[in-house]
Amino acid sequence: MAKKTWQLVLAGTGGQGLILAGVTLAKTAVLEQKNGVQTQSYGIQTRGGYSQAEVVICDETIYFPKCDNPDLVLALSQDAYERYRHKVSNDCIILYDDDAVKSDKRTNDIGYPFSARAIDLGNEKVINSLALGGVLKLCPVVAKENLAKVLETEVPAKAVALNLQALEAGYEEIQKWSC
């Protein structure tokens, strides 16, 4: 891993489980003896409004806990995309939901139909695990196997299988689809 500090932003709409996704990432980092800090922003409109998780992962102590220069932004809503579109550097990947976002086609914009694929998988709620798969493919901040382990403890027992499936799907398909 060339890079020491990873900054990942997972942004979208309340209810998409992005905070959980962030927590899962940070916990996996800790499992790997790294440091992980997860923070979040939310509006007064917790239900259906803008929601965002930020994760910083590093081998060393993390001081600034937020993403001032993210490596990747996951944008599952137009609002999320707009908020970051002009804030991030050109190197930053924006991975967006093709079903919800009209992208400006930046060089590092990567679209994927997360919503549709999640429904396909059988439950729109797995959109977060699906996206996590994609994120991991693009930014190998933690090992997918470790993340899967943590995911198993974070989601309700009956949803584990589907979430793992979604994780794999995201991991596999983003590559297939986008590169």
Add this chain to the structure above:
Amino acid sequence: MAKKTWQLVLAGTGGQGLILAGVTLAKTAVLEQKNGVQTQSYGIQTRGGYSQAEVVICDETIYFPKCDNPDLVLALSQDAYERYRHKVSNDCIILYDDDAVKSDKRTNDIGYPFSARAIDLGNEKVINSLALGGVLKLCPVVAKENLAKVLETEVPAKAVALNLQALEAGYEEIQKWSC
């Protein structure tokens, strides 16, 4: 009048009308084109507890509004007497109620049976006017006639005559009795 600033303390028990007496003095001063400031202290025990009015009268502007060096202290209760006994200068007169106070017989201590005399006059409530008479005799801060005028407006109509009688009595008798 040799003295420019008069400081008078009227101290005793709640219900003896000392605040009213103080107000009357201050108002009379204003009537005489002097300056008068009246302040007061009272405990949480408004009824039956310690109560005190302070009056400063001066031809010129009054800055410090309290009596830090009184010319006269009226002490209608033992508590009142004790509070001032050691605080005042030797020149300060302490005019006390012989019925309520055991005096240390300072040079300038003057006793008079205010309580008994007020009951004699027909109403223990006129003790304040009675005392005012005595105060005026000892410290001619305002003219008795002017004070009488103000008193008329300050006490209930039906009590005016008795209060004026008490004022006179105090004025006359303190002299008769004490000098």
Add this chain to the structure above:
Amino acid sequence: MSGYTFKSYLEKSQLPHMWCPGCGDGIILRAYTEALAELCLAPQEVVTVTGIGCWGKADDYLGTHAFHGTHGRALAFATGIKLGNPDLTVVALMGDGDAVTIGGNHFIHAARRNINLTAIVTNNYNYGMTGGQYSATTPLEGKTTTSPNGTAEPGFDLCFLAEAAGANFVARTTCYHAVALKNMIKEAISHQGFSLVEVVSSCPTYFGRFNVHPSPVKMLNWLKDKAVPVQKYREMSAAEQAEHFAVSTLVNKNRPDFYTTYKRINRPDQSAKGEE
């Protein structure tokens, strides 16, 4: 007719509102604005006072005058507004937290004082805004985010409380009873003195999810089943009563309101008696 419709009182640019799908608040806001329209009140004559909470966001969607105050104080602000200008129609929109938990003191005193205003309390049995904690109306053993095993406190009957405090007009319905609700609000606003409309409401996201069902439709049906007209309620056994609540007008008195009484007692030409 005035030509007002419920839309005359909504601020379209602020919609859609922030309430969850199927939240009772939207239904109640509709009933409130319908009532204003039927009463032919101009938006400029009406001050909507809100507290803080999900229902406390209602002012954000309204085109009447609005006063969005602090949590629990809506009736105290409303009291000042009404006495500041008695010509205004003043309606306070409060959640159960706002009205009778943190705001309980203003609630009982406004009722006692009989200020000529209307309180519309949406009782969703919890604090929706802050994430579904229990409130003073959550029923005993109700599950919330701060009573994972159930509350150890019974909830208020806030209509009874208002009555005991002296309220002039007290009525209750639910957000299921949309038409009755609109009419009740009309009647309350028209009634002189302090009037209260309690709307038992549905929070599918929290109280519903934890205690009944997350489906808005199931929640409304639950409310429908719980609500019985007051006459029928009175005939119920105590055990049955415990499972239900009475709806319709519960108190209807005609005490003169505070301002009227104040003006009668304190005429400007009258010299004050008492302490002189």
Add this chain to the structure above:
Amino acid sequence: MSGYTFKSYLEKSQLPHMWCPGCGDGIILRAYTEALAELCLAPQEVVTVTGIGCWGKADDYLGTHAFHGTHGRALAFATGIKLGNPDLTVVALMGDGDAVTIGGNHFIHAARRNINLTAIVTNNYNYGMTGGQYSATTPLEGKTTTSPNGTAEPGFDLCFLAEAAGANFVARTTCYHAVALKNMIKEAISHQGFSLVEVVSSCPTYFGRFNVHPSPVKMLNWLKDKAVPVQKYREMSAAEQAEHFAVSTLVNKNRPDFYTTYKRINRPDQSAKGEE
């Protein structure tokens, strides 16, 4: 017998007290200490919680534990004390201002929550301590230093209010009825859950002087005339009722108190359900 007398609970060095001649507070303090003696409670087992007011000074004369808090919050402090150590007997002494004006919210919530403590409210129809202003119990048109022409607000029936809030035990008497008062306090303290004793009391200095008579004896007689047993009260016409108030036990229920319910619902070994 324990050998306690009322004097066992008084702090002699602090007497005589600051109350005016003939003030009802002294009579009520006597009844309270007599009740403690007859209940054989050690002073070390009792916490007397007071607010701020004339009656709020009562702790200054007591030799029980005492907590003299801020104005209006006595029941909130008392709630913490009781839950902090449920073995203590906790009694909150409050004036009408303390209990149901500024403290109204804690009053209704303590009643609802059914904390196992006793509230003794001396209702002298005004704020004695601050010089006789009106309170939330001053009757309509009562003369006070802030209502020289009479109040424009009716007063609470605070027993009814407590009942509506859910109180377990509610009783009322006056300071004229010294023996009944003592017994009522005993019963209230013995009752599990929230118990309220309202003592309609006499403030000859202010309320009495402005509205009835400055004589303590006349004030007590006035109270005697106003007080009628609840059975008789119920048979009165509305007009007669308006001139009287009901005395004796008004509510007597046996809901389990908060602590009991809390412990039943939240067993330490139980894993919390709900939000995980």
Add this chain to the structure above:
Amino acid sequence: MNRPPIQKTVRISIDSRSCKKCGICYGFCSQNVFTLARDGTPEVTNPSNCTYCRLCDLRCPDFAITLEVIS
């Protein structure tokens, strides 16, 4: 509730931008005027059944339903 006695012709429209798919209109129309799409979106499929009881528009929490009486 002032349900009009006579059947009317009512034009029923749903503002899809406002609708949050709560299912209330569908759940409570006693005349089965609505059906739900797979994603929960209500559709007006039997408008002629409508009795103009107004419970759907008054109960829609998102002011998404408009009823217009045509005759």
Add this chain to the structure above:
Amino acid sequence: MNRPPIQKTVRISIDSRSCKKCGICYGFCSQNVFTLARDGTPEVTNPSNCTYCRLCDLRCPDFAITLEVIS
């Protein structure tokens, strides 16, 4: 009120340092045990009348009255 039925011999004392001369004992003793001095101080003048009803000591706001049953 538990007024004892049989007449008792009661020693009644008034602590003059506590008494605030409110007149309540005098005003309410149904047996005229007390009289008031000119300045309002209550005096026990007919102790033998006392029925030990205890209303004077329980009603005295200043704990100034002590009753002792002798026989």
Add this chain to the structure above:
Amino acid sequence: MQGNEACVYAAIDCGARFYAGYPITPSSEIAELSAKYLPKVNGIYLQMEDELGSIAAIIGASAAGKKSFTATSGPGFSLMQENLGMAIYAEVPCVIINVQRNGPSTGLATRPGQGDVMQARWGTHGDHPIIVLSPSSVQECYDLTIRAFNLSEKYRIPVILLSDEVIGHMRESLTIPEVEDLIIINRKLPLVPAQGFKPYTPEEDLVPAIPPFGTGYIVHISSSCHDESGYSHNAPQTADNLVRRLHKKIEANQEDIVQVEWFGPEDAELTIIAYGVISRTAKQVVINAQANGLSVNLLRLITHWPFPDEQVTQALKKARAVLIPELNLGQVVQEVHRLNSFNTPVYQLSRIDGEIILPSQIMQKVEEVLK
């Protein structure tokens, strides 16, 4: 006339017609006299259930167009803090009179104190500006109450009159100006049409012209972060704009708001900085010092907040030493230190036993310092 009474006269004279309050020593006379006098001018005295409700009611009445005021003391002032912030944030004018007593908590309820100076500045949560005035005579109780209403209406901000038990209960003579000599400022009204009106649009002076409810303009008043329309708006820029403007409208007008009095010789060796009742002790000391050949003057703070930075800086620059006597353990003295880039010796004299500071106490300190 008493200081507390003078406040009521002034409020009525400058058009206040609504009082809501909850009695508390030593401010209760303000309630009692309001109850007596307001009905005579068709005003309303409302006794609320507590101080939380009292300040809420005056904010409400003010939003409905009535000049409104309340009076309290420490414990009640503490209870008003949340809604004080609301009035600041939502820009509703009102006047709060705090007749200070000895604290903290219930403390010595009938004795004077000056312990609420910093609370008046910082008592409510979050960043906020405030205006606080401090009278030192009965005349000033009258004059500064008028000024408090004027500043409040002009800048749409609550103004606190920080009186104290001695000043509030002191009686001295008062000259009430003829009504036509009074300068009375009323809040400005919008000049734009009601259509499309946004109540929180600041005008050139940074103060918005918010009309009362019921004048034809729709008015949206809010305790939540709001844009110019008054509706909730959560964008960072909106929050920033709002709170910075609230501060700027006061900062930009320091000169209009800040008032002090200099007393005694211009170039004194020692400057006493004092306020409220203690400034009177200090004046006596200035006089006495002069008689004793000591060079002492007084900078009296009439405006507490915004703090008279300029004038205090001047004092620190000119004097050999500065002495601050206060009825607290040192509140204004800290602000003086903040401004003391000259390292001028600053002395403090505290009294917190419920008694006021005597001329002899200050004099002694003066002699110590100047020796």
Add this chain to the structure above:
Amino acid sequence: MQGNEACVYAAIDCGARFYAGYPITPSSEIAELSAKYLPKVNGIYLQMEDELGSIAAIIGASAAGKKSFTATSGPGFSLMQENLGMAIYAEVPCVIINVQRNGPSTGLATRPGQGDVMQARWGTHGDHPIIVLSPSSVQECYDLTIRAFNLSEKYRIPVILLSDEVIGHMRESLTIPEVEDLIIINRKLPLVPAQGFKPYTPEEDLVPAIPPFGTGYIVHISSSCHDESGYSHNAPQTADNLVRRLHKKIEANQEDIVQVEWFGPEDAELTIIAYGVISRTAKQVVINAQANGLSVNLLRLITHWPFPDEQVTQALKKARAVLIPELNLGQVVQEVHRLNSFNTPVYQLSRIDGEIILPSQIMQKVEEVLK
């Protein structure tokens, strides 16, 4: 683990068994987790009707012997001010966690702020001391909650933990010490007999040994001015003794109470003074500056109040300039000015839009200053 959660773990670990509160964003997790975990250790979670009652209930429970705490945010903290003063004056230990949001008033309820620093010091009326601590990590949420209880019990004073929305909701790893490694201080009990016991008799450390209700000692706790017996006493000397002792017991133990962290090179040209979430931004800047050859260090305030006068003075003395970035319009910066007898240039960086200060923002300022 989240910061808010760490607070609950710490409270329970150091023996707290009573929580009373009223939910408010962004502190509600503290309530929710207390409701969940306290019953498991035989503790009680009580949801009160409001914040006035919440703080009253924890004061009551503490007087009855339970270590007690509450959590809130700005609006609720404002409502607690009156009874906060009561706890200070009556010397009842308790811990209040204020998870700061953007204010004033309702403001931006879900966004972080640091606007209550001065309120925490001065929010209640009258002269009073206070202890305030400020965590900057999840670990510190745990550690400082323990410390808050310890200081509260030791000095019998409420201690405020001034957290913020970011720290409260941030998740990072936490090491929970073994129970036997925890240093836990419990209030001392009297060594004298119950007969003639006076609860407010100060011991050598100026702190009285007040036992809980119900231990055989009769205890009289009072919000009014009281002497050592706890009974009301109005003599000036009594008032003076009490309030001065309350201050002295804190002042005399500054060294024990005040905690700071120095970060970065010892003799830097520029010292940043920061706290809470912003101290983390500042640390990043110290690191980045070093990389860029700029000489910057950080003085992090862990104890807010009593203010770290000594350490800040040292910073002002040593550094060429001092920079204070805060999520407010300048609160701590005023205290720094107060201590700046060196006329060291003091720079301020404020952000009040609900977002936190970025490393780049501080860096830019650093470059400006050091250029």
